[in-house]
Amino acid sequence: MLESRTLYWPSTTFIGPGAIKDMGQALQSRDFKKALIVTDQVLNEIGIVDKITAVLAENSIDYVVFDQVQPNPTTKNVNDGLAVLKENDCDFILSLGGGSPQDAAKGIGILATNGGDIKDYEGIDQSDNKSLPIVAVNTTAGTASEVTINYVITNEDTHIKMVMVDKNSLAEIAVSDPKLMTAKPADLTAATGMDVLTHAVEAYVSEGAFRLSDKLALESIELVGEALRDAVENGDDLEARSKMAYASYIAGMSFNNAGLGYVHSMAHQLGGMYDLPHGVCNAVLLPHVEEYNSKNTGDKLRNVAQALGKDVEGLSTAEANQAAVEAIKELSSEIGIPAGLKELGVKEEDLAEMAKNALNDVCKGTNPREVDLEATIEIYKKAM
Template sequence: MPVDRKRNITVDIYQIMLPVKVCFGVGSLDTIGDEASKLGAKHALIVTDPGVYQAGLVDPVKERLSRARLSVDVFSEAEPEPTLPGLNAAAEKLSQEGYDLVVGVGGGSSMDTAKGLSVLLAHGGRGQDYVGINKVPGPGIPIFTLPTTAGTGSEVTKAAVFDDPEKRSKFGIQSPYILARLAIVDPTLTYGCPQRVTAVAGIDALTHAIESYTSINAGTFTDALEVEAMRLIAGSLRAVVKDGSDKEARNHMAEGALFGGFGIAHAGGAAAHALAYPLGSRFHVPHGVTVGLLLPYVMECNLPTNPTKYATIAQRLGVKTQGLSLQEAAEKGVEAFKNLAKDIGIPLRLRDLEIPEEALEELAVASMDVTRLLNNNPKKLSLDDVRRIWQNAW
């Protein structure tokens, strides 16, 4: 943290890169037609998954775009945990259509597929060509993102994550060129989200808040967002999983997930996300389950690096820390996260997912390759540290 010598205070230096516009709130979906017209878009591709399509969530989006005189096609085959071969096949199928707007409607999978298609339809090639940091050569087809879960925050991030079945891990395309032109976060789109998806997406959102709050890249901007994200999510997640018709809780979750997305877009995910990649890829476990299960064990390992921040996490998760030492308060935060995960049906141990103990060594070695995320972790992790996390989580 640099020091402003004139005023003798410490100040963070940071850059903020967000979508061109974020519309948040009940009814914000209504802005989509005007926004598409302002761009001069004529031919839109809506990218979604079969569940979201069958739930009827694409209809109001399509209707509003059609009313604004766009011709609209729908690709409703986004995979639940999208893969690079799936992305390549979709791009090949759609390459001759001449789209000038890609609209991702759904959870992270649909939005990430939309981002990937924006790149491939504009620049050609395969998804593998753009994996890594800043490999996209220029702007793609403009992207609108409309989340229907309160989860990934992909609507405002500059990353899209895909499974590579050949390499048995997940890989991110990370580039400012895949930031959405417009993110519409209308909580009404989440009101019908099924209970299990609500839980799995919600714990992912909370993990984003905690990992980016404790990332080595965290600063005053992301801290402010993440502290509020933790409050919003921890205060609503149990309620919304218990009763999906609780609109106030749904609204808080949507806003918390958005803030979590802002944070992870700037400070980055860390070890829980790094370890989740090979686990999700090899054992086909949904992303939210992998990060929700692993985070408490990562927190235990990271806690000595900044007990003050971990004590704040405890407070934001509802722990009464008065009378506790800093260390005790910080440890209570780990416990509070586990309790919340348990209450919403997230497994607490790898053995609950029937992951064999013999797989841990391979998972540990594969995790060490996810340097993009491990480099953000507050503690520099050795292979032995990572082995210990896997063993504790088993």
């Protein structure tokens, strides 16, 4: 406990059913004039954007909508959004959606105040200036990008996901309203929910873990165990959606300050090469990476197993570790996550190249066990 830490947390968070109504006064108090709404076409088409613009209109705030963000946001998405922001003299960004719009908005916000090319900001704290103010409105219980200092942009030239960890990209206001998450498709709910679990587990076993991050991560794992199946089964279950919203938020706060691990490093390569959903990639890889990590995680995976409902009393550490791996696989299977990478179209001849790139991914830095090329390829093979 005798140590100094820097904690990254949005200055204001509104969370819970109806939270979007609470953000209006906060926007007024900051004297914002015009928003660039960064989102995707689906959210625009199904009327979610209208719910946000209604709040802006009620508070006399002008806006322009940029809805061209792709599921894995690209350098082009960032550059196109920046052009719209400049053309319309927007003084803040309102990101609306899951991780993709949130990440794109961070890239736009950093370029708006720092200039240059988004490729210049890959890595840790590469920007000099705080981004343009971001109000991050979340619509999925998944990436927690709305509350973290991380964002990921796909380099269209190399097909590699660039990971940025930058305190200057942290949103000023975060909004997580489970009412915006209802009626989402079961497969999306499953994928984003497993992303939450991956965040919590990786933060919990991370080299950077500490007492607060552990408490948050374990609580998140318990909430996922309680609520994810119900949220997938019934997309209008507001209680399950609310639990998942909190699980996502506190998992984000945990990994925001403790770091992630090699699941994300490997998943980023799958997303970059095959344009696959990030949450699905995490879900497929998570049990295999944690099985590999288990030699260096002490008794922590015992607690993960217990948080997911497994009886681990009397089990050896090795047995408890295996119980955690099985609990993750069972949850994935029950909510319809593909059993392996082959089902996602991954080709064995691509594994070596992806493994090389994974070793350069910034999330590797806090993984609890050292990895090399051979081990990475073997994990990919087990996940096939």
